[in-house]
Amino acid sequence: MTDKYAPRPGETVLDAEVAPDAHVQFIGVIRTPFKTRDDCPRQGRFDGPECRIEVEARFVPALQGLEPGKRLEILYWLHQSRRDLLTQSPKSDGKTRGTFALRSPVRPNPIGTSLVELVAVDGAVLTVRGLDCLDGTPLLDIKPDRCGYSVQAPDK
Amino acid sequence: MTDKYAPRPGETVLDAEVAPDAHVQFIGVIRTPFKTRDDCPRQGRFDGPECRIEVEARFVPALQGLEPGKRLEILYWLHQSRRDLLTQSPKSDGKTRGTFALRSPVRPNPIGTSLVELVAVDGAVLTVRGLDCLDGTPLLDIKPDRCGYSVQAPDK
Numbered sequence: 001m002t003d004k005y006a007p008r009p010g011e012t013v014l015d016a017e018v019a020p021d022a023h024v025q026f027i028g029v030i031r032t033p034f035k036t037r038d039d040c041p042r043q044g045r046f047d048g049p050e051c052r053i054e055v056e057a058r059f060v061p062a063l064q065g066l067e068p069g070k071r072l073e074i075l076y077w078l079h080q081s082r083r084d085l086l087t088q089s090p091k092s093d094g095k096t097r098g099t100f101a102l103r104s105p106v107r108p109n110p111i112g113t114s115l116v117e118l119v120a121v122d123g124a125v126l127t128v129r130g131l132d133c134l135d136g137t138p139l140l141d142i143k144p145d146r147c148g149y150s151v152q153a154p155d156k
Numbered sequence: 157m158t159d160k161y162a163p164r165p166g167e168t169v170l171d172a173e174v175a176p177d178a179h180v181q182f183i184g185v186i187r188t189p190f191k192t193r194d195d196c197p198r199q200g201r202f203d204g205p206e207c208r209i210e211v212e213a214r215f216v217p218a219l220q221g222l223e224p225g226k227r228l229e230i231l232y233w234l235h236q237s238r239r240d241l242l243t244q245s246p247k248s249d250g251k252t253r254g255t256f257a258l259r260s261p262v263r264p265n266p267i268g269t270s271l272v273e274l275v276a277v278d279g280a281v282l283t284v285r286g287l288d289c290l291d292g293t294p295l296l297d298i299k300p301d302r303c304g305y306s307v308q309a310p311d312k
Contacts, residue, residue: 023176024265061168061242065257086217100298101221109180109296140265142256
């Protein structure tokens with residue numbers, strides 16, 4: 001699925017097929033108030049709106065041990081993004097940069113990552129704050145935040 | 157590719173095929189000093205060894221704008237991990253928890269994320285510190301660290 005956005009001035013398009021090197025499976029769906037790409041904030045915030053992560057029933061046992069109040073890293077598939085831009089000129093400043101110097105959803109592998117705060121767990125549904133993705137985005141993974149895990153504290 | 161590690165006591169195995177909902181392409185390879193899973197540290201550190209990220213030639217234009225000293229988020233495919241464990245009993249403490257409450261490489265979608273510090277860029281090769289993955293791990297994505305991007309400062 002390629003998005004509706006045509007390349008902007010300065011953007012470079014890769015003329016090559018996507019190699020199917022490995023498969024991802026969608027393990028749930030993310031529900032947010034953001035119905036179009038223009039609705040999505042530039043980045044999620046812990047004081048943003050509550051969103052729902054609906055995990056498929058067969059993966060519910062894998063939620064064991066998740067506790068409200070903890071921070072999680074969420075990975076998801078940016079299903080409306082084209083994958084072939086090597087350089088991009090973001091609408092915010094129009095300045096052309098390499099895709100790997102941007103957190104744009106348009107990437108060779110359109111995988112988004114967000115840090116969220118877990119508000120509640122109810123069966124297969126997590127309520128979280130901190131997401132910035134479209135309503136209906138397929139879920140790929142849930143991990144504990146590495147910061148809560150590590151001897152390596154964030155910069156002060 | 158499934159790893160050689162058999163389930164430990166308490167671990168739950170999902171009896172289902174991986175649905176091929178989307179595919180990822182490998183955009184390069186990661187070179188680390190860690191030749192076996194037992195060599196890998198539990199988590200990368202900014203004072204860890206220098207590692208090399210070798211980006212495929214066609215993606216070099218996408219590196220434009222990356223600067224040494226900056227922090228990057230690296231996504232990679234944990235190619236030796238089995239994908240079917242719902243609960244796991246890590247060797248470190250043997251305590252059984254859900255896969256989504258662990259940062260284990262064994263996950264329904266075996267995608268690893270690390271924060272690294274960029275030491276140098278030379279053509280298609282990035283030198284970084286902070287990785288914890290196996291030598292030969294396939295590269296999926298490079299993003300600027302969200303912390304350097306955001307109004308949302310880390311906790312103090």
